[in-house]
Amino acid sequence: MSTWHEYIQRNASIPEWPYPINYGKVNEVVTDVLVIGGGVAGCQAAINAAKKGVKVAIAERGHAKRSGSGGAGVDHWHGAVTNPCSKVTPEMYTRACYDSMQGYTGGHVRYIITKESWDTLLDCEQMGIQIRDVNDEFKGADFRDEETKLMFAYDYENKHIIRVWGYDIKPKLYEEAKRVGVNIYNRMMVTSLLTEGGNQGARVVGATGVDTHTGEFYVFRSKATVIATGGAGRLSVFAPEITASGTMADMNSAGVGQAIGWNAGAEFVCTEASGPGGLVGFGYAPYSTANASNTYHGTPIVDADGKEVPWIDVFGRELKTVEDRFLPQEGQQFQLGIGIGISRTNQEFRLNDINPDLPERLRRGEFKLPLYADMTRLSEMERRCIWGMMVGNEGKTRIPIYDTYTKAGFDPDKDMMQAPVMPLEGYFNACYWAGGPNTPPTVRGMGGGGFLLDWDLKTNLEGLYAAAGGTIFGGGCHGESHTTGRYAGRHAAEYAKTAAEPVADSRQIEAEKTHSYSAVKQSKEGNGWKEINAAIARIMRDYCGRHKNELTLNLGLRLLNELKTTELASAYASNPHELGRLLECHALISVGELVIKASLERKASNSILDFHRLDYPEMDPPEWQKLLPIKQVDDKVEVRDLPLDFHLKPPYAPTYEENYQLHCGS
Amino acid sequence: MSDKVYMVPNPPTPNKAVEFNPDICSGCNLCVDVCPTDVMMPNPEKKKPPIVLYPEECWYCGGCVEECPRPGAITMLHPTQQRISMNWKRKDTGELFRLGMKNPPPPNTRPPSG
Ligand SMILES: Cc1cc2nc3c(=O)[nH]c(=O)nc-3n(C[C@H](O)[C@H](O)[C@H](O)COP(=O)(O)OP(=O)(O)OC[C@H]3O[C@@H](n4cnc5c(N)ncnc54)[C@H](O)[C@@H]3O)c2cc1C
Numbered sequence: 001m002s003t004w005h006e007y008i009q010r011n012a013s014i015p016e017w018p019y020p021i022n023y024g025k026v027n028e029v030v031t032d033v034l035v036i037g038g039g040v041a042g043c044q045a046a047i048n049a050a051k052k053g054v055k056v057a058i059a060e061r062g063h064a065k066r067s068g069s070g071g072a073g074v075d076h077w078h079g080a081v082t083n084p085c086s087k088v089t090p091e092m093y094t095r096a097c098y099d100s101m102q103g104y105t106g107g108h109v110r111y112i113i114t115k116e117s118w119d120t121l122l123d124c125e126q127m128g129i130q131i132r133d134v135n136d137e138f139k140g141a142d143f144r145d146e147e148t149k150l151m152f153a154y155d156y157e158n159k160h161i162i163r164v165w166g167y168d169i170k171p172k173l174y175e176e177a178k179r180v181g182v183n184i185y186n187r188m189m190v191t192s193l194l195t196e197g198g199n200q201g202a203r204v205v206g207a208t209g210v211d212t213h214t215g216e217f218y219v220f221r222s223k224a225t226v227i228a229t230g231g232a233g234r235l236s237v238f239a240p241e242i243t244a245s246g247t248m249a250d251m252n253s254a255g256v257g258q259a260i261g262w263n264a265g266a267e268f269v270c271t272e273a274s275g276p277g278g279l280v281g282f283g284y285a286p287y288s289t290a291n292a293s294n295t296y297h298g299t300p301i302v303d304a305d306g307k308e309v310p311w312i313d314v315f316g317r318e319l320k321t322v323e324d325r326f327l328p329q330e331g332q333q334f335q336l337g338i339g340i341g342i343s344r345t346n347q348e349f350r351l352n353d354i355n356p357d358l359p360e361r362l363r364r365g366e367f368k369l370p371l372y373a374d375m376t377r378l379s380e381m382e383r384r385c386i387w388g389m390m391v392g393n394e395g396k397t398r399i400p401i402y403d404t405y406t407k408a409g410f411d412p413d414k415d416m417m418q419a420p421v422m423p424l425e426g427y428f429n430a431c432y433w434a435g436g437p438n439t440p441p442t443v444r445g446m447g448g449g450g451f452l453l454d455w456d457l458k459t460n461l462e463g464l465y466a467a468a469g470g471t472i473f474g475g476g477c478h479g480e481s482h483t484t485g486r487y488a489g490r491h492a493a494e495y496a497k498t499a500a501e502p503v504a505d506s507r508q509i510e511a512e513k514t515h516s517y518s519a520v521k522q523s524k525e526g527n528g529w530k531e532i533n534a535a536i537a538r539i540m541r542d543y544c545g546r547h548k549n550e551l552t553l554n555l556g557l558r559l560l561n562e563l564k565t566t567e568l569a570s571a572y573a574s575n576p577h578e579l580g581r582l583l584e585c586h587a588l589i590s591v592g593e594l595v596i597k598a599s600l601e602r603k604a605s606n607s608i609l610d611f612h613r614l615d616y617p618e619m620d621p622p623e624w625q626k627l628l629p630i631k632q633v634d635d636k637v638e639v640r641d642l643p644l645d646f647h648l649k650p651p652y653a654p655t656y657e658e659n660y661q662l663h664c665g666s
Numbered sequence: 667m668s669d670k671v672y673m674v675p676n677p678p679t680p681n682k683a684v685e686f687n688p689d690i691c692s693g694c695n696l697c698v699d700v701c702p703t704d705v706m707m708p709n710p711e712k713k714k715p716p717i718v719l720y721p722e723e724c725w726y727c728g729g730c731v732e733e734c735p736r737p738g739a740i741t742m743l744h745p746t747q748q749r750i751s752m753n754w755k756r757k758d759t760g761e762l763f764r765l766g767m768k769n770p771p772p773p774n775t776r777p778p779s780g
Contacts, residue, residue, distance in 0.1 A: 002682055002684070002685050002686050002715065002717075002718050003677070003681065003682055003717065003718045003721070004717055004718065004719050005674060005677050007709075007717050008672060008674055009672065009674075012670060012672070015707070015709075015710050015717060016710065018707050018708045018710065061702075062701070062702030062703060062704075063699060063700045063701070063702060065700050065729075065733075066700045066701075066702060066727065066729035066732075066733070067702040068702070071702060071727065071729065072725075072727035072728065072729060130780050137779055165779065165780030167732075167778075167780070168732075187704075212704070213704075240722040240723060241678070241679045241680075241722050242679075250702055250703055250725035250727070251702075251703045251723045251725065252702060252703060286726065286744055286748045286751075286752070287726075289751075289752060306757075372754075372755060374757070376757055384779065385779075388776070388778050388779040389778070389779035389780065391778070392778025392779055392780065393778065393779075393780060395727070396725070396726060396727050396728065398728060398732070398778060399727075399728025399729075399731045399732060399742055400726050400727070400728050400742060400744070402778050403728070403731070403778075404742065404744065404752075404765065405752070405754075405765070406773060406774040406775070406776065407773045407774075408763070408765050408766075408767075408770055408771075408773070409763060409770050409771030409772060409773055409774055410754050410763070410774060411774045414756055414757060414758070415754045415755065415756050415757065415763070416754060416755050416756075416757055417753075417754045418751075418753040418754055418755065420751060577704055577720070
């Protein structure tokens with residue numbers, strides 16, 4: 001027996017909710033540091049705060065042992081430029097990201113990441129995560145350093161991205177958090193930040209949450225708080241019947257951290273930025289099947305007759321050997337790798353790829369569909385590394401791909417994996433499972449905007465820090481999220497050591513409590529959460545899609561507000577799970593408002609932010625090359641201008657290193 | 667087992683996401699405890715496999731399978747529309763295979779690195 005339907009058919013009765021329900025019961029948690037979101041960034045924040053001797057709690061939506069985008073594993077760790085083999089410096093890496101994005105990424109966050117990413121990885125090694133080829137399985141391979149036994153990805157010359165055996169990284173982080181005494185509250189849907197006097201813009205003194213198993217209410221009082229809740233995947237795409245939320249992230253990715261920060265008066269930048277989404281889960285092959293990108297970088301792709309498609313460097317020169325695919329070519333400094341939270345990369349840092357004219361060649365009949373990933377053409381070491389090591393450890397691939405395929409008989413020594421068959425445009429790059437331009441243009445995601453942080457990774461609100469990939473401006477991928485978490489946790493703990501006792505406002509708590517349980521008190525005829533979520537995503541797609549103007553944006557705001565006061569206000573939750581999902585819908589509406597309001601403030605189109613204002617069609621006018629930090633004061637929007645390089649301007653020092661030394665603490 | 671016919675909603679899409687083997691599963695609910703999105707709920711009958719309640723919220727991370735102390739008790743099932751696109755071809759014979767095919771080839775037993 002497996003499913004609910006089977007249970008009903010067998011037992012002729014509907015099973016009762018399995019956890020004891022106690023709606024409204026109040027639990028108080030008092031702590032020095034509260035971490036909201038126990039993903040990889042949140043766990044690192046908690047561990048490093050606890051190591052400073054303060055009392056730490058994590059409030060996690062799922063279960064911290066396996067939750068979050070990083071919860072399913074990792075195979076390559078970016079930004080570890082201070083490892084003993086690396087030829088890249090923090091300055092070089094930061095500049096490469098900052099220049100590629102023409103300033104629209106947090107240079108300070110990038111610098112912090114590159115200064116500490118390797119140290120953070122060494123911490124992980126201490127926790128029991130394998131980061132070296134200790135068993136000498138790959139002895140002699142060109143991607144391995146014989147002395148340190150480190151193995152590198154993408155750029156074998158500059159050696160700053162490290163291949164890791166990270167399938168169990170999250171369970172290990174979880175064990176470490178418990179070992180250092182972190183109190184973990186799982187199934188906690190955090191609903192709001194508490195501020196001093198209940199005032200927007202005041203010091204953050206804790207948070208409220210609802211347990212989605214029991215329905216109980218939690219009041220966290222904390223001296224310092226770290227937000228690490230990840231991205232907002234369900235904001236403009238919602239298609240759970242197709243696969244998960246329809247985005248890369250899991251269903252818990254609802255932008256709650258951004259929403260509660262926005263409502264508390266925190267400042268954000270670049271939330272008007274968005275980018276094209278992928279077809280992950282849209283009926284195509286699952287994540288990480290036949291392709292030659294990311295984990296599979298360098299894998300030979302052949303056509304139906306076994307003819308291999310050519311690889312080129314970023315200048316269009318054909319690469320002669322498989323080995324060349326992993327090396328920077330003449331005219332390049334080093335290769336940055338992909339998936340690090342920047343949407344464009346300058347030529348001198350980009351990866352080699354399959355020739356983007358492949359769609360044209362397929363059309364001409366030079367190559368025949370379907371295409372296959374032919375790992376048999378790789379050296380034995382590279383094949384075992386890509387399939388056995390990376391696919392065996394990458395997020396969502398150990399069980400879903402490695403285990404599933406091998407049990408079904410797939411053998412990379414003999415078999416070729418078929419790539420999705422799709423309209424030809426999708427073959428313009430080697431990441432076939434994402435579908436490229438075949439993705440409907442309405443499928444978009446947030447594009448790198450988030451909390452605006454200072455050199456301490458603190459927000460503008462006293463007591464509030466943030467970390468992670470999707471949550472902050474300048475954040476990146478897996479390793480980067482660990483690293484910002486580690487840094488923010490340290491700083492939150494230092495602040496908590498001397499901060500005054502947190503005094504929460506009882507009216508704020510009461511109001512939040514009333515709001516939190518509204519959905520269980522509605523008529524049973526009320527809408528369910530999926531209906532509402534789909535409507536929110538529809539509003540965001542239609543009125544704040546790729547093309548927008550003042551009118552569509554204002555209509556979008558109006559409709560979000562409509563939803564809040566009609567269908568969402570009367571929505572009904574029949575159990576604590578549905579309640580949690582409905583509370584996320586409230587958060588999604590707040591994030592939607594933040595995105596639309598930020599979009600209204602940028603009265604110019606911007607190519608880097610992929611931001612297209614029909615009423616301001618001129619692309620990249622120089623007077624608009626700036627950040628527009630946005631926040632709420634008394635529920636009204638307040639915006640200011642900030643230079644792109646604010647992190648190297650007063651009150652900060654003029655160089656990255658000076659600022660880092662002044663702020664890193666120990 | 668009841669032979670009655672009930673008014674039930676259509677099976678959700680995907681139908682299952684994970685499947686239990688009741689002969690191996692001990693109903694320990696470790697998978698239920700760690701699932702990030704509460705796809706499964708404990709069975710009201712003790713020692714029985716969990717009930718897959720919210721399969722459409724599954725992220726296919728495989729954490730439940732990794733957590734399981736009894737190999738074979740729980741299997742992750744890609745939705746059929748995904749399995750249908752998980753194809754491969756044996757290079758020297760040209761044979762075609764698919765995840766979920768009728769007469770699958772013998773399993774490749776080589777474990778992953780690490
Ligand atoms: C399939 C996949 C493979 C990847 N592979 C790699 C790779 O090989 N290398 C690489 O560098 N990067 C990789 N990434 C990216 C990387 O995993 C993410 O950048 C990283 O996990 C982000 O970490 P985070 O802690 O910011 O967010 P997450 O790991 O998503 O954690 C956020 C946490 O917050 C919790 N949360 C959300 N809302 C609430 C709430 N309301 N209350 C309480 N808690 C909440 C969530 O449950 C979650 O645990 C991959 C991502 C995916 C999806």
